Amino acid sequence: MDLLQSQGLLRRVRGTSPSMSSRTAAAAVFLLFATNGALIGGVGGTLPALRERLDVSASGLSLLLFCLAAAAVVSMQVGGRLADKIGARPVALVTLSVLAAGVGLLAITSSLPWAIVAMVLAGLGNGAMDVAMNSLGVEVEQSRPRPIMSRFHAFWSLGNLTAAGTIVLIARLLDRTGGANVGPALETLCVVGIIAIAVAFRIVPDGRRIEHKPDGVRTAIPRLAWALGLMAFCFGLAEGTAVDWSSVHVTDVAKIDPSTGALGLVCVSGCMVIIRLLGDRAVARVGRRAVVRVGAVTAIAGYFITVLTDPLPLLLIGWALVGLGLGLVAPQVYAVAGHVGGGRMLAIVVTFGYAAFLVGPAMIGQLVEHFGVQHAMILPLVLSGCLVAVSPALPRDD
Structure with missing residues (x-):
């Protein structure tokens, strides 16, 4: 259904x-x-x-x-x-x-x-x-x-x-x-x-046109919107951190030149494209809820590597896992919002994601300044864990 x-x-x-x-x-x-x-x-x-x-x-x-x-x-x-x-x-x-x-x-x-x-x-x-x-x-x-x-x-x-x-x-x-x-x-x-x-x-x-006042009374926004909004904030900040800070992280932690450190962003972005090209098959096979969970767990594994390791090859593997994991999440959350509540609900959920991009750089920047770029990655790691915790709110695929 x-x-x-x-x-x-x-x-x-x-x-x-x-x-x-x-x-x-x-x-x-x-x-x-x-x-x-x-x-x-x-x-x-x-x-x-x-x-x-x-x-x-x-x-x-x-x-x-x-x-x-x-x-x-x-x-x-x-x-x-x-x-x-x-x-x-x-x-x-x-x-x-x-x-x-x-x-x-x-x-x-x-x-x-x-x-x-x-x-x-x-x-x-x-x-x-x-x-x-x-x-x-x-x-x-x-x-x-x-x-x-x-x-x-x-x-x-x-x-x-x-x-x-x-x-x-x-x-x-x-x-x-x-x-x-x-x-x-x-x-x-x-x-x-x-x-x-x-x-x-x-x-x-x-x-299509969606009527939110079928009987002259405005329908309430489904409560699911707020759970999806929380998920959007979590993956928005985690994904924004990967895009904005992966090159700096690799450069500083592996102690290499910036041009080589840019491979961190290449790993994130390239793997994100690859997994999004393949993600629809996974959704058709196991459903959106399972895909979001697997994606979040994969991102957790990637961020663990970025926090705990120093060698360049391991760091690149970590950022590749982050790209693979987070690349699966956003399309599914936005799709559920649009399926359930149309453009009105989709706007709410997308706004939470943008809010993460607004406050994320400042939050990560402060953490980097006070604790270092490697320890700063603990925040997106925790937020990736929140995605797993909130994922049961997603409707089951019949």
Whole structure:
């Protein structure tokens, strides 16, 4: 039985599109995830050079990142409700355009105030688009006989990695001194985004509408939303730590040069992509609850290695396990939220994940400063354990 049926929510759905079962619908959602990942990855890949061009300190860069994340949190709430009311398609298309506009403005600005405006635009587009594209992904999955959400998230990771690598390469080719010539790189990414928008307008299918006032009384948000939100916060901070600190951790603990230490991030990101490409098969075989548990336990094992060992090969194995484990968790938690409560509930859960990205860097930074980077990894280890403890709240797969 579908999770949406088990929660009795189908009676609130109007106009579910039969085209969701087509290959074109799946390709459209793959495109949305990959484009979103590419635009966000491009911003992340140009941050060091952007810091030089704007002539800002680390605090200025933190302000830009905060504006990006805070705007995303705000737009998620609006985007989730709009996706239920008018369908996820228009929300996804409009917010993709807003995200691309923010990245485009970031490409041409040379002042901090305009960079803040650009980051706010990008955040507003990214937050609501995140909810909308996940809502469309849930609808496509509901129309198919087998799970597909993990592959959607794999395409986000692929887009993110490809853009981040390409953007840095373009910047270096245009400015061999390693300076701040990031404009052409981001402009190139915007062209890709515009092409993706044009294609998306043609192939993204109409989504369902969910009525949260079937009898004139607003239905309560399912209590499951808060358990899923806790899980999203846990894996958000654990995954954010892996992405932000794995290279620094490997460099400092193994006492090697930074270029070699970057292999930590390569292990995390590469393994995350691989497991997301394979994760749907695991969901079809054993169900989402078991997949989340196995993923969390795998992440625990990886973080244990990062806390207790020093040799480079073991550290890389540890970070690879973290990537394999955490890569399984997010698609399943978001899928359950969308199946059970639509865009409104999905927005709540995704917000908890973003909140972790907001507070996570500061929390880990303080722990690194006071206890060292190796001992700081105890926090994401504990949070990975919390994922195992909360996983029984996930509905059983029939």
